[in-house]
Amino acid sequence: MTDVSTTAPTRELPAFPMARGCPFDPPEQYSALRAERPIARVALPGDRTAWLVTRHDLVRQLLTDPRLSSDRTHPNLPTPVPSLPAQAQQDFAPIANALIGLDAPRHSTHRRMLITEFTVKRVQALRPRIQEIADGCVTDLLAGPRPADLVSALSLPVPSMVICELLGVPYADRDFFQSRTRTVVSFNASPEERAAAIRALRGFLDELVTAKEREPSDDLLGRLIRRNREAEVFTHELLVGLAALLLLAGHETTANMISLGTAGLLRNPQQLAQLRADPALVGQTVEELLRYFSIVDAIPRVALADIEIGGVTIHAGDGVALSVGGANRDGVAFGRADELDIQRGGRHHVAFGYGIHQCLGQNLARMELEIVFTTLFTRVPGLRLAAPVDELPFKDDATIYGLYQLPVTW
Numbered sequence: 001m002t003d004v005s006t007t008a009p010t011r012e013l014p015a016f017p018m019a020r021g022c023p024f025d026p027p028e029q030y031s032a033l034r035a036e037r038p039i040a041r042v043a044l045p046g047d048r049t050a051w052l053v054t055r056h057d058l059v060r061q062l063l064t065d066p067r068l069s070s071d072r073t074h075p076n077l078p079t080p081v082p083s084l085p086a087q088a089q090q091d092f093a094p095i096a097n098a099l100i101g102l103d104a105p106r107h108s109t110h111r112r113m114l115i116t117e118f119t120v121k122r123v124q125a126l127r128p129r130i131q132e133i134a135d136g137c138v139t140d141l142l143a144g145p146r147p148a149d150l151v152s153a154l155s156l157p158v159p160s161m162v163i164c165e166l167l168g169v170p171y172a173d174r175d176f177f178q179s180r181t182r183t184v185v186s187f188n189a190s191p192e193e194r195a196a197a198i199r200a201l202r203g204f205l206d207e208l209v210t211a212k213e214r215e216p217s218d219d220l221l222g223r224l225i226r227r228n229r230e231a232e233v234f235t236h237e238l239l240v241g242l243a244a245l246l247l248l249a250g251h252e253t254t255a256n257m258i259s260l261g262t263a264g265l266l267r268n269p270q271q272l273a274q275l276r277a278d279p280a281l282v283g284q285t286v287e288e289l290l291r292y293f294s295i296v297d298a299i300p301r302v303a304l305a306d307i308e309i310g311g312v313t314i315h316a317g318d319g320v321a322l323s324v325g326g327a328n329r330d331g332v333a334f335g336r337a338d339e340l341d342i343q344r345g346g347r348h349h350v351a352f353g354y355g356i357h358q359c360l361g362q363n364l365a366r367m368e369l370e371i372v373f374t375t376l377f378t379r380v381p382g383l384r385l386a387a388p389v390d391e392l393p394f395k396d397d398a399t400i401y402g403l404y405q406l407p408v409t410w
């Protein structure tokens with residue numbers, strides 16, 4: 001049977017991104033699409049179209065398909081934000097092309113240069129320092145006024161401090177890079193505002209990388225520069241791009257998971273009680289929160305060749321949005337998929353992606369989340385939300401979902 005969505009004019013297609021009904025769930029349309037048209041044509045802002053994939057098995061299959069490119073500079077890449085002006089696209093290219101925007105075999109060469117920095121063993125060595133940082137933030141939170149904003153007290157500082165120390169970026173510059181990052185990932189910022197934020201971040205990291213090239217420091221960027229002197233994989237521009245990618249991905253994602261995860265557990269007191277009764281459940285709790293919130297939705301790709309899949313033909317040049325939220329709430333892959341259940345123990349979620357681009361920082365993110373939730377819920381037993389859930393400022397206007405503020409008291 002021909003899928004009418006493949007031939008429908010753009011104005012008749014469902015618009016993407018789709019609005020959420022409940023802030024704790026993906027857009028309601030995903031369930032119907034998954035059941036009826038798991039690979040559906042959608043209309044993007046700016047009169048563009050793409051395929052939206054909402055079924056777990058199809059998302060995983062396509063994430064490992066080499067006929068889909070990650071080229072972040074391709075004009076058909078299904079991004080929900082309007083295109084940048086031409087000059088800004090040039091400024092953005094080294095960031096866009098750093099690792100996450102590369103295809104094999106170039107991607108494999110670049111990833112090999114970084115992978116040793118993110119092994120489980122390497123990340124485990126950071127545990128005492130991450131614990132110290134989390135403890136410091138919770139101590140300050142408890143000493144401060146009530147209600148407090150958990151985002152500025154804990155969610156942002158912990159991953160920002162960790163990634164700054166890991167990379168060798170001065171933490172004193174946090175206001176600068178956090179606010180520019182917010183603009184880069186926002187749907188509502190104008191192309192000019194996003195361009196200015198990208199230019200500013202790039203200039204900042206250009207100076208930093210230049211200084212480290214002159215005198216390589218004992219941090220990730222310094223080590224990478226030394227390693228690169230022999231391997232000659234990265235140009236200066238690409239080193240700047242990688243620094244920007246790691247700085248952005250290293251704090252914004254984990255910060256949003258800390259805020260949403262805390263709100264999710266406070267809203268489900270029985271789940272929180274189970275975690276408090278058995279702190280060893282924290283690993284499983286983190287996996288479930290990652291699945292439940294799926295903060296990166298959707299992963300963008302462009303087809304390099306025609307692909308026959310699920311009864312449709314994705315043509316060469318078509319944009320494809322692989323929905324992490326759709327896949328992670330697929331009832332076939334996860335029983336009672338819409339329930340938060342910390343006993344679930346399912347690690348086949350795709351919150352960190354899947355295939356060659358699967359999140360490089362996942363071991364670090366998991367550890368930060370485990371430490372933060374354990375520390376927060378142990379040291380602040382009376383923690384509760386200080387505002388009704390429907391008044392919380394969720395990030396409905398950003399490519400990484402989360403919360404702008406989270407008022408809490410205890």
Ligand code: HEM
Nearest residue numbers: 099100249250253254257296351352353357359360361365
């Ligand atoms: C809860 C936190 C996080 C989530 C949900 C998350 C999610 C993701 C996802 C979905 C991808 C795949 C993108 C794609 O296939 O196009 C990805 C890739 C990536 N992430 Fe994360 N991430 C998190 C934390 C981090 C952290 C802490 C870092 C760095 C320290 C990081 C660095 C990266 C990098 C460098 C890539 C690109 C990998 C590649 O292309 O080979 N992420 N992340």
